[in-house]
Amino acid sequence: GAVVSQHPSRVICKSGTSVKIECRSLDFQATTMFWYRQFPKKSLMLMATSNEGSKATYEQGVEKDKFLINHASLTLSTLTVTSAHPEDSSFYICSVGTENTEAFFGQGTRLTVV
Amino acid sequence: AQKITQTQPGMFVQEKEAVTLDCTYDTSDPSYGLFWYKQPSSGEMIFLIYQGSYDQQNATEGRYSLNFQKARKSANLVISASQLGDSAMYFCAMRPNTNAGKSTFGDGTTLTVKP
Numbered sequence: 001g002a003v004v005s006q007h008p009s010r011v012i013c014k015s016g017t018s019v020k021i022e023c024r025s026l027d028f029q030a031t032t033m034f035w036y037r038q039f040p041k042k043s044l045m046l047m048a049t050s051n052e053g054s055k056a057t058y059e060q061g062v063e064k065d066k067f068l069i070n071h072a073s074l075t076l077s078t079l080t081v082t083s084a085h086p087e088d089s090s091f092y093i094c095s096v097g098t099e100n101t102e103a104f105f106g107q108g109t110r111l112t113v114v
Numbered sequence: 115a116q117k118i119t120q121t122q123p124g125m126f127v128q129e130k131e132a133v134t135l136d137c138t139y140d141t142s143d144p145s146y147g148l149f150w151y152k153q154p155s156s157g158e159m160i161f162l163i164y165q166g167s168y169d170q171q172n173a174t175e176g177r178y179s180l181n182f183q184k185a186r187k188s189a190n191l192v193i194s195a196s197q198l199g200d201s202a203m204y205f206c207a208m209r210p211n212t213n214a215g216k217s218t219f220g221d222g223t224t225l226t227v228k229p
Binding site for chain 1: 143147151217
């Protein structure tokens with residue numbers, strides 16, 4: 001069964017609105033989760049590290065105010081794309097990992113901003 | 115800093131034949147893990163195989179095996195007896211053992227299995 005659940009799997013929103021994506025760890029408590037962005041036929045690019053109970057750590061070039069991350073509990077991290085624009089359209093995927101295991105990925109969210 | 119290089123953007127293989135997907139890496143971390151993931155058109159990331167940097171033997175998981183050559187910093191994936199369902203994008207990834215879960219991915223290889 002799924003270890004990480006990501007919701008929604010697809011979302012279409014209007015330009016200027018905000019979209020929230022949820023990532024839930026189902027089988028274990030995750031103090032750290034990771035958010036990636038993937039363009040079509042491209043690699044996964046790490047956007048930020050979500051830390052439970054503290055601020056997220058963003059990778060260079062990722063706008064903190066555009067991509068808000070909240071990790072309020074050990075099983076839930078959320079990514080909110082604020083004031084979305086068409087260039088934010090992409091595939092967003094979260095992952096949870098512990099030492100000595102592979103990273104467990106959510107199913108991904110395909111965001112389309114129109 | 116870590117870097118993963120996958121030099122084959124696309125590969126074709128005949129059904130039932132074996133195929134090797136190349137992956138080289140660069141890291142200054144003394145201890146790390148190497149992973150291969152399969153991503154079908156649905157987008158989900160499917161874990162295939164793991165190799166620890168201190169593992170003496172090459173990892174195998176069913177039809178998947180990892181040809182690990184530490185001195186050459188390569189971790190090629192071998193898929194034996196290819197099936198039509200193996201057609202997908204394949205990513206090589208690395209993660210230092212000091213930073214659980216934070217992975218660096220290669221650009222991927224699109225594998226097409228021909229009937």
